[in-house]
Amino acid sequence: MTEISYRKIVIERFGDADELRTVGAAMAAPPPGHARVRVIAAGVGFTDLMARSGDYLLQRKVPFTPGYELVGEIVDLGAGDEAGLEPGTLVAASLPKMGAYTEYATLPLWQLVPLPDGLDPVAAATVPLDHLTALSVLDTHGRVGRGDAVLIQGAGGGVGRALSRHGRLRGLRMYGTASAAGSDELLAREDVRFIDYRHQDFEAVVRDHEPGGIQGVFDHIGGSNLGRGYRLLAPGGVLVSYAFSGRPGRMVADTVRGAARVKLMNLRPGRRAALSMVPNELSADHTWYRESLRRLLAMAADGSIDTAVGAVRPLTEAADVHRALERRELTGKAVLTPA
Template identity: 35%
Template sequence: MKAIQVAAYGSPDKLTLAELDDPVPGDNEVLIDVAAASVNPIDWKIVSGAMKAFIPLPLPFTPGVDAAGTVIAVGRNVTALKRGDEVMGFIGIVGAYATRVVVEASRLARKPASLDFTSAAAIPAASLTAWQALHEHGALRAGQSVLIHGAAGGIGSAAVQLARLAGAYVIGTASGANGDYVKGLGATEFIDYRADDFAKRVAGVDLVLDLIGGETQAKSWSVLKPGGTLVSTVAKPDLARAHEAQATGRHFATRSDGPLLENVAALHASGEMRVHVESVFPLFEAGRALDLSRAGHVRGKVVLDATASKTA
């Protein structure tokens, strides 16, 4: 098999494509022939070393949390999947940037036939994060209002659609060029964060989904109604600010969940959700893909094509 290797923390241009032995699935695992893997901000944060105090990893390692492909071997305890099944999943914190990977079967969902592998790889981590933020931590209900910062990115795109499906009034912030895109996903209102101050445009929302952090999070307390909730995927909310705003602040790490992913995949299969893939790179250009993600302003997702590297 071939896999991207991180031999030392630092710039993505130091990544290399190495030839490794095929992994062997454990009792509760499956071996996947990877067709595609998606790029997430956590990937370049891990590669840079910014997360090593929180996520210590032995070097070298293979980055990547999302994969889609075909099962080619199963562990002895695995009964829900078999050889030949096409699957997708948030596989863990590393390992997806490879042509083959072992994954716990419970982390995987079957890929709907109507989705290609590129789209399927782009869905798991972003959509699971959006679902858990809105429903498990934000307790979003029909008729409520939600402000989503970073609404054009991978998580934001999924969150806008899931909030719309939940019957919420959705306000999205992003750069002006993404206005039509965010509204097309289901946002009722759009705010260009470069041109407008959202804190002067919005008031009394039930939920803020913070995908940006920093000053954006700090200003978001002022737009919440008493009893509202701020959920952040990027930084722990300030408890003192939450108290002042008579609101609740929550921060969480995304949970891999095969059955929940099956439900989200079904929404994509039915056309109720869609995923936008901005760019596709061959696996051996993973460094370029990470640089694009790190630069910010990606609309939707960036995906790596693992099949292009099997003969490279």
């Protein structure tokens, strides 16, 4: 097995999109239990932008290659259990410590889940992180059931849309906050009652329709929204936080503060509060990760879940994609395609 020369995006210091640099690298033969993968498509998420700026708690060291999710083709495998994999197999993966903005990657076999026949690789790259987070929120932490009422904060975002789709499939009664143009129509397709948080008080709207309280609040904003959402819960209800917004330059501190607040909420009797941190969860439970991603890819193949691609750009234009996301110019998932 020969060495492979390739390109990848590297961030050597925290900053704006100009810090995304394309560099050359060389990859040796894969060690036992690993495979070399030629990357076909890599998903781009807002966590990548936070990591680039140094405002992401789970990625605070440079240099690193951003990107949590990819789809690629196995080139070759090291010795060891091949788990039914072979060269030429198309696979998807979610990476616990990023690294997807690259032409080639060496990955452990447990991370690689084969694509179902007929599923477009670019569409598949929109699935792993957002939909695994949705399953973590709904199943691992939320444990809500058919007919339960829930509030999805930021329902127009990637995870928010995934939660809306899975919630509709499970028969949840959903309320969703959003502000982007067209959010009302987008959420109506998933049977989500739209709340424009710029002009409406979400707490008042939910209380008006659910005077007895709701069973779940799914939050990625933090701050004062945590307390307001928690107050909406009926006895036995749960607030699940899966991310935190914060002040520029203070995101890490605000994230730590928000996580501590969620843990303190969980000490109160009668209701629950939980943190969903998918990068850590998939490392801790390989079986859950593989079974969940296999099921999600099958759902993408049969059209049960949405794989809306907002933009497809070459890997070398990663900086332009980050800028477009920061300006809120893209709807749907952005995907990078290496040469």
